[in-house]
Amino acid sequence: MSLLTPETGLLFWMLLSFGIVVFILVKFGFPAILQMIEKRKSYIEESLLEAEKARQELANVKQESKKILDEAYQAQEKIMREAAQLKESLLEDAKEKASLEAQKILNEAKNQIQNEKEAALQDIRRQVADMSVAISEKLLRTNLSNKEEQMHIINRLIDEMNIHKS
Template sequence: MSLLTPDFGLLFWMLLSFLIVFGLLAKFGFPVITRMVDERREYIEQSLVTADEANRRLAEIRQESEGILDEARVRQSELIRQATAESEKMILSAKEKAAIEAQQQLDEARRQIDAQKQQAMSDIRGQVARLSVDIAEKVLRRQLDDPAGQEVFIAHLLDEIEKN
């Protein structure tokens, strides 16, 4: 008997033990293994379905967020436009108000100048009247009969007035 060639008895017992082990595995092991493989396959399929659902939801959420961002950008530009228009209105209103106030102040200054001018003219008229009365009084006091003397006296009085 050679070590490399098995004899018939050894082959019979090897085949018998193989069939017994195969039968036990077929009866008890393979159903458990196939059940575990099936469960694993179902778990993987369920995970793939869940992942696809998650990807689909993520895509929807991205679309929604893009829509919200676009809407926010539009709203932001609208608010900026409104704020710019409002600030321009305020600036224009302030300019108009400042122009009106400046015109009012200018008119008031002109009225004051006119009033002061009228007051000065009134004062000058009063002074001229007083001076005229003073001159007439002095002329009458002297009662000069000589017209040349009166002219000299009037010139003298006018010089005094200019000095005062």
């Protein structure tokens, strides 16, 4: 059947045109296209890798910033705590110092009072002595005739003095 027998003429044209097509496309057509496609493929792959890298870096940066922030928070807390402690200790110190000072002042006041008191007593004694001397002088000078009277006066004077003293 003619359908199944290849025609010489058509074979010739087919060999010619297919040969030219193959020559042009294999030499100039497809390699250029495939090269571009492969180039893009590698470009995309590289870009993806880079994106992944960038993503990781970003994550790292985030982590780092979080770390820094955490550290800052911790430092702040520490400082606050320390400040509080310092305040407390300062207060304590101040209180202690104040109480000590107060005690000291009190003691001094007490001492002073004692001293004053003693000085006053001394003064009184001296005055009493002076007085008794004066009284004695008076007595001796004037009323030494009447013995009984003298005694009486002396006693009275002493009593008076005692009362005065106490």
